Amino acid sequence: MGLIASAQGLKTVEKARLAKGWARQASIWYGEAHVELPTLKRFLAGKVAVRQENFEAICKAVGVDWKQIVDWEKSGQNRVEDNSDIAQICLKEDCNEMHDVQIFYGREQELENLKQSILQNRSRVVTLCGQPGIGKTALAAKLAEEVKSDFEYFSWRSLNDSVAPSLLKLLSGLIKFLCSEEETDFPSDVDELIDKLLNIFSNHRVLLVLDGWENISRTQSMEGSQTDYEKYSKLLKRIAERKHKSCVVITTQEEPKELSSLQDTPCVKTRLKGLDFQASLKILNAKKLIFVPQQAEKLINDYNGNPLALNHICEHIQKVFAGNVSHYETKYTILFPLEFETAINKNCEFL
Numbered sequence: 561m562g563l564i565a566s567a568q569g570l571k572t573v574e575k576a577r578l579a580k581g582w583a584r585q586a587s588i589w590y591g592e593a594h595v596e597l598p599t600l601k602r603f604l605a606g607k608v609a610v611r612q613e614n615f616e617a618i619c620k621a622v623g624v625d626w627k628q629i630v631d632w633e634k635s636g637q638n639r640v641e642d643n644s645d646i647a648q649i650c651l652k653e654d655c656n657e658m659h660d661v662q663i664f665y666g667r668e669q670e671l672e673n674l675k676q677s678i679l680q681n682r683s684r685v686v687t688l689c690g691q692p693g694i695g696k697t698a699l700a701a702k703l704a705e706e707v708k709s710d711f712e713y714f715s716w717r718s719l720n721d722s723v724a725p726s727l728l729k730l731l732s733g734l735i736k737f738l739c740s741e742e743e744t745d746f747p748s749d750v751d752e753l754i755d756k757l758l759n760i761f762s763n764h765r766v767l768l769v770l771d772g773w774e775n776i777s778r779t780q781s782m783e784g785s786q787t788d789y790e791k792y793s794k795l796l797k798r799i800a801e802r803k804h805k806s807c808v809v810i811t812t813q814e815e816p817k818e819l820s821s822l823q824d825t826p827c828v829k830t831r832l833k834g835l836d837f838q839a840s841l842k843i844l845n846a847k848k849l850i851f852v853p854q855q856a857e858k859l860i861n862d863y864n865g866n867p868l869a870l871n872h873i874c875e876h877i878q879k880v881f882a883g884n885v886s887h888y889e890t891k892y893t894i895l896f897p898l899e900f901e902t903a904i905n906k907n908c909e910f911l
């Protein structure tokens with residue numbers, strides 16, 4: 561059976577909570593009641609029913625007699641809503657920096673495996689590695705869209721700016737987002753912030769995407785200081801080693817070496833290859849190229865199904881040869897835009 565608290569009952573609960581000195585959504589409260597935060601939020605909203613045993617436990621934790629605060633009339637009319645739609649309502653998102661993934665082809669198997677790692681195997685760190693333009697960011701965004709309803713919080717942080725944010729800046733912003741509005745007292749020391757983040761990761765289910773991890777090591781070495789990079793490494797190691805219920809997804813051109821030494825931790829690493837033939841073909845068709853099947857096959861093989869490279873070459877053929885692959889082939893050279901070629905050369909171990 562599901563129960564809803566009356567308006568008056570919620571006031572009684574509010575008083576009891578304040579007497580205990582607890583925040584409105586204090587982790588100690590739902591921790592003592594052995595329920596998840598979304599359940600406490602539903603209880604406090606007083607709109608949909610909460611399972612009776614959870615209702616009783618939440619009241620007991622705050623020292624209130626549950627029978628005194630039930631709205632029996634409303635409870636009788638309501639179903640228990642413990643499904644993912646409600647979890648979705650409770651999801652708090654911070655993803656201004658996330659890429660929009662309206663066009664996404666293929667990668668069904670990779671997505672399936674990654675979803676299983678996150679939802680069933682509860683992996684704590686998921687790394688997507690691969691050469692520039694292979695589709696790491698796009699896959700991370702698609703994956704996040706598909707699994708985020710299983711989480712209480714979802715945050716996407718891009719490390720791709722010309723200079724990656726200092727860890728202090730990243731953690732301060734992240735922790736402000738993850739803490740309740742009432743909390744204003746945040747540590748200013750990186751190590752304390754890491755401890756705080758890990759505590760939040762233990763008490764809440766947080767999905768964090770760090771996009772472009774390779775930039776941390778690159779900017780740090782450009783500036784001649786390893787300090788912040790070492791701190792980032794320490795953060796990653798602790799997220800992997802410590803037991804918690806959250807998940808960090810990392811996209812990177814270079815494999816983070818701090819993770820290669822971690823065994824017996826629930827971490828997965830996926831090295832992305834190019835898109836398969838069918839998915840690559842969709843790029844050619846979307847760019848309205850004119851070709852016969854063998855020409856498509858050759859073009860896709862030449863660029864190893866790399867979606868960035870395929871997009872570039874398709875645009876080039878469209879612009880210079882009016883989309884006609886035969887005309888392009890008569891002047892055939894493997895054309896890489898200069899910046900892409902430079903990036904590929906730097907990462908030739910992926911090829």
Ligand SMILES: Nc1ncnc2c1ncn2[C@@H]1O[C@H](COP(=O)(O)OP(=O)(O)OP(=O)(O)O)[C@@H](O)[C@H]1O
Pocket residue numbers: 663664665666667690691692693694695696697698699772811812813835839867868871
């Ligand atoms: N599965 C896909 N279907 C269609 N387009 C894709 C797919 N994956 C990636 N793309 C497109 O290819 C381009 C490069 O993708 P993305 O930015 O994800 O690569 P990346 O591996 O993150 O590159 P970088 O290492 O430079 O960050 C983007 O324009 C993206 O929209």
Ligand SMILES: [Mg+2]
Pocket residue numbers: 696697698771772811
């Ligand atoms: Mg990327």
